[in-house]
Amino acid sequence: MEKKYLSKIIANDNEGLQMISACCAGAEIKVSEIKYLQKNKVFLLSLKRTKIETENEGKKINSICKFEFVDNVKSKNIKQDDVDQKLELITMDYLKNNDNYEISLIFTNNAYITLSTEIIEVTLDDQNKID
Numbered sequence: 017m018e019k020k021y022l023s024k025i026i027a028n029d030n031e032g033l034q035m036i037s038a039c040c041a042g043a044e045i046k047v048s049e050i051k052y053l054q055k056n057k058v059f060l061l062s063l064k065r066t067k068i069e070t071e072n073e074g075k076k077i078n079s080i081c082k083f084e085f086v087d088n089v090k091s092k093n094i095k096q097d098d099v100d101q102k103l104e105l106i107t108m109d110y111l112k113n114n115d116n117y118e119i120s121l122i123f124t125n126n127a128y129i130t131l132s133t134e135i136i137e138v139t140l141d142d143q144n145k146i147d
Contacts, residue, residue: 022142036140037108040065048099052089059083059131078143088132
C-alpha cells in the first residue's frame with residue numbers, strides 16, 4: 017500500500033471545515049461507526065468516502081473524521097439502536113452561537129447531528145485505500 021495517497025486534513029476554521037465537508041460529501045456512514053467519547057470531548061465518524069483531492073480521484077477510501085472539544089451532541093432522525101442504518105453525508109456547516117460553535121452534519125433523509133464545540137478542531141484522516 018502506498019502511504020502517499022492517504023490524506024490528513026486538519027481544520028480549525030470555516031474554510032478548513034468546508035474543505036473537509038467537500039471531501040466527505042456523499043460519504044457513507046454506518047450508525048454503529050459514530051462515537052461520542054464524552055469524557056474526552058471527542059466525536060468520531062468512520063466514513064467511506066470517494067477521494068476527490070488527489071490524482072487518485074474516484075477511489076473509495078475509509079477515513080476517520082474527528083471533532084475535538086465537543087461539549088454536546090444532538091441528533092435528529094437517526095435511529096441509534098439501528099446499527100446497520102447507513103447515512104449519507106450531504107454537508108457540514110456551522111453557526112457561531114455566542115462563544116460556541118454549532119457544527120451540523122447534514123445527511124440525506126433529513127437526518128442530522130449537531131455538535132456544540134468551543135472551537136473548530138476537525139481532522140480528516142484516511143485509513144486505507146479501497147479499490
